[in-house]
Amino acid sequence: MRLKDKVAVVTGGGSGIGEGICLELAKQGAKVAVTDINKEGAERVANAIKENDGIASAYKLDVTDMKNIKEVGSLIKKEFGLVDIWVNSAGISIITPFLEHTEEIWDLTMDINLKGQFLCCKEAIIQMLENGGGSIINMSSQSGKVGTNNYQAYCASKFGVIGLTQSLSKEFAKKGIKVNSICPGVVNTPMWEKQAADYGKKRNLKEDEVMDYFREKIPAHRIGTVEDIAKLVVFLSTSDSDYITGQALNVNGGDYMA
Ligand SMILES: NC(=O)c1ccc[n+]([C@@H]2O[C@H](COP(=O)([O-])OP(=O)(O)OC[C@H]3O[C@@H](n4cnc5c(N)ncnc54)[C@H](O)[C@@H]3O)[C@@H](O)[C@H]2O)c1
Known part of the structure; x- marks a missing residue:
């Protein structure tokens, strides 16, 4: 119980990595606001946490x-108190050759993956300043x-998420x-279920060969969980990481090191 009574907000908490983060934070005693544009997904994850006490x-x-974001931020503050931990996991991923990469794909991706984190950091920082500190974790x-x-x-x-993180x-x-x-x-995660076929096209792989390709390529020879x-x-x-800030930490089984 390393996070007993801490208040945590997770965006994109209704699926994949965000879901895993919500479950782990709750296991460590945090009060978790599971947020997602997909309310059903968020409810499923929040219910799973409550079923496990x-x-x-x-x-x-x-x-x-x-x-x-502001409305939900104040509802969370009312229900649980000021935010200690804010995790920006919401995101989308679209794989297409450049000449088919439309302006709409560009704008949508930037809006959710980068501007979305910028906007959420505003609410997180406002609450953390009032709270005397906190930890923001942005998914790059x-x-x-x-x-x-x-x-x-x-x-x-x-790349933009790393710049935003360093500056803040x-x-x-x-x-x-x-x-x-x-x-x-x-x-x-479900993100890969949606994009494996498009990724396969760029490497001349069938959809069901994509994960085996990664297993072979990654030094740890397994896919991340x-x-x-x-x-x-x-x-x-936790306070164990209090001297770590502005970093972009790799979790990749040794696939890339810089
Ligand atoms: N899965 C991977 O291999 C991988 C690798 C590197 C980084 N990431 C990043 O991790 C994060 C989570 O990815 P995942 O694999 O869990 O994907 P996922 O598709 O399983 O989950 C993404 C969640 O974001 C939510 N979302 C989408 N648009 C939203 C919006 N406008 N507002 C709020 N929520 C929204 C979706 O409803 C979904 O629940 C993403 O930022 C992704 O880019 C994933």
Whole structure:
């Protein structure tokens, strides 16, 4: 119970990595606001936490809508108290060759993956300043450190997350607010179920060969799990990591090292 009574908000908490993070934070005693644009997903995860005697509530939250973020932020404050931990996991991923990469794909990806984190950090920082400190964890990606073909907007958005994280960490370190990003490699989530076929096309692989390709390529010879990411989130949420801020931490089985 390393996070007993801490208040945690997770965006994109209704699926995949965000879901794994909500479950792990709750296991460590945090009160978890499970937020997602998909309210059903958020409710499913919050119910799973409550069935295991944890504390959680589900909220519908669209990370591209500042008014919605402010309203949900004040509801969470009323229900649980000021936020200690804010995890930005909401995101989308679209793989297409550049000449088919439309302006709409660019705008949508930037709005959710980058502007969404900027807007959510505003609410997080306002509450953490009042609370005397806190920890913000922004989900970047291995694709936030190294570009890869057919992934233009996604890579740009995830590089941007690292810049946003570094800038905020410098401004708020003296206020006791840590801001870090996590750069997962491949983690098997619903995101990959949706995009494996498109990824396969760029490597001449069939959809069902994509995960075997990664297993072979990754030095640890396995795909990442949501728990691999969630355990780092717990560490970054505790005082054990108080001297770590502005970092972009790789969790990728040794696939990329910089
Ligand atoms: N899965 C991977 O291999 C991988 C690798 C690196 C980084 N990431 C990043 O991790 C994060 C989570 O990815 P995942 O694999 O769990 O994906 P996922 O598709 O399983 O979950 C993403 C969640 O974000 C939510 N979401 C989408 N748009 C939203 C919006 N406007 N407002 C609020 N919520 C919204 C979705 O409803 C969904 O529940 C993303 O930021 C992703 O880019 C994933």
